[in-house]
Amino acid sequence: MNLIIVKIGGNAISKLNSEFFEQLRQWRQAGKKVLLIHGGGPQISKLSAKLNIPTIKKDGIRLTDEPTLNLTKMVLLGNTQPALLMRLAHEGLAAIGLNASDQQLLTGQYIDQAAYGAVGNITGVNELALSKILKGQIGVLAPLALTPDGEWLNVNADTAAADVARVLKASQLYLLTDVPGVLKNGKVISAMIPQDLPHLIEEKVITDGMQPKLSAAVKAVHAGVQAVRITDQLTHPGTTLKMGAND
Ligand SMILES: Nc1ncnc2c1ncn2[C@@H]1O[C@H](COP(=O)(O)OP(=O)(O)O)[C@@H](O)[C@H]1O
Numbered sequence: 001m002n003l004i005i006v007k008i009g010g011n012a013i014s015k016l017n018s019e020f021f022e023q024l025r026q027w028r029q030a031g032k033k034v035l036l037i038h039g040g041g042p043q044i045s046k047l048s049a050k051l052n053i054p055t056i057k058k059d060g061i062r063l064t065d066e067p068t069l070n071l072t073k074m075v076l077l078g079n080t081q082p083a084l085l086m087r088l089a090h091e092g093l094a095a096i097g098l099n100a101s102d103q104q105l106l107t108g109q110y111i112d113q114a115a116y117g118a119v120g121n122i123t124g125v126n127e128l129a130l131s132k133i134l135k136g137q138i139g140v141l142a143p144l145a146l147t148p149d150g151e152w153l154n155v156n157a158d159t160a161a162a163d164v165a166r167v168l169k170a171s172q173l174y175l176l177t178d179v180p181g182v183l184k185n186g187k188v189i190s191a192m193i194p195q196d197l198p199h200l201i202e203e204k205v206i207t208d209g210m211q212p213k214l215s216a217a218v219k220a221v222h223a224g225v226q227a228v229r230i231t232d233q234l235t236h237p238g239t240t241l242k243m244g245a246n247d
């Protein structure tokens, strides 16, 4: 599919600037399909704190018990997604809010229910339905999936974006975040190949949320996505992950 996927972290949503929307407009005018997958992690943690629900994360993944799952759905579908849709409308871009329960868009499975609770990854995408939807408008998709039995799953938004990019064979994947790229000694690493990841994790250069982000990015390039860009602006190069010359 001639598709560009942009994942927007919860922190990045409020920082989107006019260049971001101009880039989306140019892609749409060039006939590309555009799918935005939004996060909302900081917003979920903030509401959890207000409600005295503890936030526990393991390697950047939120442990999701039942109260946390309910709250996560509320924040993603009631707060962050509408905020992004309103910005797009304000910029005159046609867009539609989407989640797993619309035409079974995303199916998923538990990653390890005993260890993480209701956390999953994406195993299926209703490609036909999504392709039709994206012909006429930008899709704005929440990082939630449904199991074949109808159980909701909380999916790390980077993982969701990379899984959807893999299944739909997107040409480009952008992971927009609150840092200008993958940093080492305070400087952006401009180019990475999958083989760089294990030792950067071992050396503790890459920690916290950057870990699931890069693991997801590596899976996406292995599956044929040409390039994954980790950046704070669509118009800044940030870190580009591609397959190595010898792969
Ligand atoms: N090597 C690294 N370079 C940049 N950020 C890193 C690195 N290692 C860990 N991080 C952390 O990862 C964060 C980005 O991941 P995350 O908080 O999950 O963002 P998002 O919500 O945008 O997905 C950064 O703000 C930073 O705190």
Ligand SMILES: CC(=O)N[C@@H](CCC(=O)OP(=O)(O)O)C(=O)O
Pocket: 008, 009, 010, 011, 038, 039, 040, 041, 042, 044, 060, 061, 062, 064, 072, 119, 120, 143, 154, 155, 156, 157, 158, 209
């Ligand atoms: C399982 C899991 O960790 N899900 C994430 C989903 C939202 C997300 O990833 O948002 P950001 O991109 O803003 O971090 C969470 O609950 O925080």
